[in-house]
Amino acid sequence: MRIYGVTGWKNAGKTGLMERLVAEITGRGFTVSTVKHAHHSFDVDHRGRDSYRHREAGAQEVLLASKYRVAHMQELRGAPEPPLADLLGRLSPVDLVLIEGYKRERHPKVEAFRAEPGNPLIAAQDETIRAVASDTPLELDRPVFDLNDTRAIADFILGEVGL
Structure with a gap:
């Protein structure tokens, strides 16, 4: 699986760059998935919904599916955070996985930097x-790109991974 990261400190422009890269690269006909690391608690579910109630009742995992999307939620309940390699193994095959965050992991990255x-x-x-x-x-x-030159950054990444 080809992977490439976008890293940087908070408010450096990582998410905006990721969003633009996904649009640019998929617009060229490649399939892309993303992995985003969060340093805080988050919830993709909503209080009162059936799936939320399943988790609150103690379910270890909840799989929510419709004809539009599938969401797989896993409660760690004190277990360690899964390593990036394990998370990547859960993804379906695509041309490229873009990873936001994970500064300390050893995959190749572009740093988003704002002064x-x-x-x-x-x-x-x-x-x-x-x-x-x-x-x-x-x-x-090493190369320095304008943070808003999405096309050039995408060209660089695709060249690095051989696409």
Whole structure:
């Protein structure tokens, strides 16, 4: 499975870049799935719905299906967070999986970087970051793209993974 990451600090533009990359790459005829890491609790379900009630009653996993989509919710209930490799193994085959976050994982990544928050550049200490997408000019030993040049960033990623 071909994978490529988009990483960066909070408010660096990761999600917007991911959204644009998915649209650009699928627009070229490739299939794409995504994995997003969250550092906080989240819920894709709603209080009072049947599936929510199943989980609240103690179900370990709930599979919700319709003719439009399938959602698989798994309650960890104190178990450790699954490793990225395990999560990738759950995905159906696609041309490319884009991964948002997972800074410490060893897959190739593009760093989204905005000058405004004042965070340090991760790429300076991380060789898995193959390029930076920035809103400000940077002098680096790897490619630097304009954060909004989605086409060029997509070209770079697709070239890196051989698509």
